[in-house]
Amino acid sequence: MNYTRAALFIIGTELTRGVISDRHGRLVSSQLTQLGYRVERIIILPDDGTVANHLRECVKTCDVVLVTGGLGPTSDDRTRSIVADLAGVELVRDPLAFEALYQRMGERIWGANEQQTMIPEGFEVIPNPNGTACGFRGFVRVDEREVLVVALPGPPREMDPMFFNHVRPLLGELSGHDDFERSDYSTYLLAESKLEELCRSVAVEGLEWGTRFQEQTISLYIAGGNREKRTAMVEKLRSLVGPLLIVDGDVQPVELLIRELKERGQSIATAESITAGLVSKLLTDQSGSSAWYWGGVNVYANESKTRLLGVKEETLSTFGAVSAECATEMAEGMLNQSSAEWALSVTGIAGPGGGSEEKPVGTMCFGFASRTRETQSVQMLLSAYSRDIMRRRAATVAFLLGTLYIQGGRLLDTVKKWQYS
């Protein structure tokens, strides 16, 4: 028998009233996915018994149904009898569960808790080391199929160990999968729609993919096939978008630069106009960041560029504050002010105001200076829906180009190859 389709029911009126957030949905579905199951639905319901109808519908198509919650001692917790009804059996007292609870509670067990030791006949008890409600698992016959039904209590500190110790191993056995084959990547500066288009253009039989928008990156996963096939697909993507924009694993762009600096035991100083502190803030998100971050300036108004960095007024009047020339002077000025080995600068137009025909919103210039390498600066045009995203993208570019600069790369050649959108 092939176990593939799974459903998850999460019961709790405090969830449907929005008093607390559900935690089980993600945990269980990620485990099921790893084991090769396809999670067809996650349903959150109040403690009012309505799960009965949903369950009856669900077992018609699903092979594994996991229910959390509704096992407590209060009157509106009724998962036990609903599952027994579904299986067409009676509730019976489990002697081991009763004994374990009696050890804890003594005669107090004869109140509301006693019913927590009842399970559907023919089911197997799942002990709960952290609470009073035992769980249970068993098979329900639906037409010609055997559907696995598992019930666990709602509180995460009770449910989590029960799931990992008693449910996950069984699910692995049933699916015959150890771990689902899957590779994760981080992509930068690519729009989600563009990434999807690119994936489709290099798609390989037997591989699936998916994307997820995050603050500074879009995550990409490729599943199925084998590692070689997945690597081949991602290499094709890389050849289309140019290097640097797709990285193995879950990696924020700032981490690339920090790795490079840590490896060398060196630090960087920043001169930011348009990002005005965002680059610096991201470089110091971790404790201990003075190891790689020296300090910097946020030279937002033009006068501050002159005063704090010594950018020439002539440069500002001839080329403008958003120019490769200004970025160069900002980076070199910052390097001179500091004792850091490296300095970077960002200046640009994030909008919504401030654009012109010659320099539209999205025009960004980056400069990089060091004690050992020639200064480099580049100008490019970023696109984004908002000032906020524009500034984040500018920070991402600063980190990527900063990494490449330290590695000794030619920034201009790289930027030309980028087909971001």
Add this chain to the structure above:
Amino acid sequence: MNYTRAALFIIGTELTRGVISDRHGRLVSSQLTQLGYRVERIIILPDDGTVANHLRECVKTCDVVLVTGGLGPTSDDRTRSIVADLAGVELVRDPLAFEALYQRMGERIWGANEQQTMIPEGFEVIPNPNGTACGFRGFVRVDEREVLVVALPGPPREMDPMFFNHVRPLLGELSGHDDFERSDYSTYLLAESKLEELCRSVAVEGLEWGTRFQEQTISLYIAGGNREKRTAMVEKLRSLVGPLLIVDGDVQPVELLIRELKERGQSIATAESITAGLVSKLLTDQSGSSAWYWGGVNVYANESKTRLLGVKEETLSTFGAVSAECATEMAEGMLNQSSAEWALSVTGIAGPGGGSEEKPVGTMCFGFASRTRETQSVQMLLSAYSRDIMRRRAATVAFLLGTLYIQGGRLLDTVKKWQYS
């Protein structure tokens, strides 16, 4: 007609695969509950079209159905056509949505994005200021009932403002909940549980309240009674937590400082150690911010404090970098480097490392200097669960105290009254 039963569909294969956690379930269900709806189910489904059957089942009993996700440009996003099918209408291009997207994307719209401007005929478009996928809302006739169906995009930063600006008001109208009988406030530095406790301690018969966690603030609303009663309740709260920490309306702390500066036509310069650019980044989140923000320095490593601001090495060795003395020299050094009328400084220990018995994690010092007022500096202890929240709270304090300083207040007296936790 009585609108009471609600259902929420959350679509995303990345959710059923457990790649990310759902955020909408809690947010929307808590809002619906506040408005008097009963949320009967929250269903999370993959992007595979199976929502169609669930929706058809759901409208038989629910009055309001909200769908998030499945509006993106990728091939597996198909909420638009499913809702059109359900309503028995065609998909038609919304001219306003098309125009708005064309303004942003130009000819690039003719790839995958163009279908994002289609909505079911007779529905109303819900504009998306933060992304390409517009939402829509409309009524579907089921037997003798009109069921409200709302579709919004999945990413929280797109969905949240669309929900609060275009959906929540309509839901309030339908449920008969009178939003005019409600006052909104922004609170700063108070923990959500503390705020709840305080509200309970000053609760007045007939008033309800609720809170919502946001990036830099916790929103508080008080509903019911009349304006006088609600104002009386909030004044009692203010008397308990001290002034400044509860403000009328939806106001980010940085806006308080910006208002003060704009009114005077003056600007501020910043010297940040622990926040390292966050204060500056927030001050420049709006276009045109050079009107109030001159520039600043991120003096994270100690040497940068000396080099960029002229903080004395003796001050650093005698009092430490996290001291009122250092904060004073940072603010005054910054003022001298700039032509701004005002300067502020932040130095502190955000953790997780770096604390000591004398100066534990959370110790923060703030300095304020100006051309016309005496310099003031204060030390305080903030508490927070993470480095990130600690730095945000430090930025909030900088904005609140900066506002008070410009207004001519005594910072020390104010800080002593704060009973934040």
